[in-house]
Amino acid sequence: CSMVETSLPFYFGWFLCPTQQEKLRNMANEFLSAVGSLEAFKEHVGDFAGEAEKEVNLQQYFQDKGVLHCTTKFCDYGKANGAKEYAEKQVVRESYGSKADLVLTALFLTPRTLGAQVSLTEAQLQLWPEDAEKEAVQSADLPRGSRAHVTLGCAEGVDPVQTGLDLLEVVLQCQQGDKGEHVQDLELGPLTYYGKGVWMVKLSEPLNTPAIFSSFYG
Numbered sequence: 001c002s003m004v005e006t007s008l009p010f011y012f013g014w015f016l017c018p019t020q021q022e023k024l025r026n027m028a029n030e031f032l033s034a035v036g037s038l039e040a041f042k043e044h045v046g047d048f049a050g051e052a053e054k055e056v057n058l059q060q061y062f063q064d065k066g067v068l069h070c071t072t073k074f075c076d077y078g079k080a081n082g083a084k085e086y087a088e089k090q091v092v093r094e095s096y097g098s099k100a101d102l103v104l105t106a107l108f109l110t111p112r113t114l115g116a117q118v119s120l121t122e123a124q125l126q127l128w129p130e131d132a133e134k135e136a137v138q139s140a141d142l143p144r145g146s147r148a149h150v151t152l153g154c155a156e157g158v159d160p161v162q163t164g165l166d167l168l169e170v171v172l173q174c175q176q177g178d179k180g181e182h183v184q185d186l187e188l189g190p191l192t193y194y195g196k197g198v199w200m201v202k203l204s205e206p207l208n209t210p211a212i213f214s215s216f217y218g
């Protein structure tokens with residue numbers, strides 16, 4: 001009987017507590033101010049604003065995308081591949097509503113997205129879909145969990161799914177031996193330029209942030 005069938009969410013993920021969201025947003029703002037004021041950034045500003053413009057206000061460039069979270073499985077209300085199987089996994093059911101401590105290890109910005117890199121623990125990887133990385137980059141063998149991120153903002157007209165894809169591109173670049181160009185040490189940590197408007201700061205003090213494993217219906 002279909003009467004008790006439950007509907008599937010838009011996505012599953014870890015949702016940051018309100019105080020942690022504020023803390024992370026502040027950190028992201030600090031990152032934007034620091035990068036935006038660098039001569040090195042101004043030299044590459046064409047990646048963001050087109051050659052004609054000389055300046056870009058990064059705080060205005062990235063638009064807020066709502067509650068800060070780290071997506072585990074995008075379900076699209078059941079339309080996404082493997083959505084039902086994921087929702088029915090024992091570990092997903094048992095973890096639903098439980099707290100996790102996420103470790104944020106880097107902040108990055110590209111002409112498309114602003115995000116934080118999340119380093120998942122073995123236990124957290126149990127909730128990570130097998131094919132999350134393969135689905136995005138078929139041609140490479142990327143470590144499980146390397147797509148894990150928190151979207152902090154997107155350029156106008158850019159969908160948040162892009163944040164994880166931008167992150168994977170950096171991971172791929174590093175895997176292929178291109179470690180980028182160390183620009184300087186910010187207060188947050190060492191800043192690297194990966195070309196094409198991609199900047200990443202590795203946090204010298206990773207941010208530990210409590211989050212709740214749950215789902216979003218929208």
Ligand code: ACK
Binds near residue numbers: 011070151160163
């Ligand atoms: O920033 P995100 O991780 O990227 O959080 C949002 C959330 O689901 C709701 O849009 C993510 N998302 C959207 N489409 C996909 C997709 N095809 N694969 C993985 N994540 C997705 C988006």
